[in-house]
């Protein structure tokens with residue numbers, strides 16, 4: 614058994630205890646609650662207007678920060694693969710990996726919905742960057 618596996622095994626009870634503590638006190642939240650949907654409107658494909666820079670109320674710094682943060686969240690499948698491969702999908706570690714992945718996905722949902730609805734950044738550029 615590798616040193617890493619020994620370490621993960623040794624930490625399993627600590628993970629189990631803290632996972633239980635977290636799940637016992639975590640308050641459910643929903644990304645849609647944080648999106649100002651009334652500000653949204655159709656894009657050109659559905660008869661509306663496509664994005665243009667003057668529509669954004671974000672500073673260049675805020676745009677760069679939001680795009681970087683969202684692309685980091687969008688890379689979640691890769692993180693999940695790496696973590697699940699190393700930590701496994703059984704026991705407390707496995708439960709934690711699944712829970713962490715689902716929670717992180719919420720962050721991406723909230724940020725993407727917010728940016729698209731408020732036209733904060735170019736959604737085409739954002740999607741191309743995500744695909745890359």
Ligand SMILES: [Fe+2]
Nearest residue numbers: 686717720721
């Ligand atoms: Fe996150």
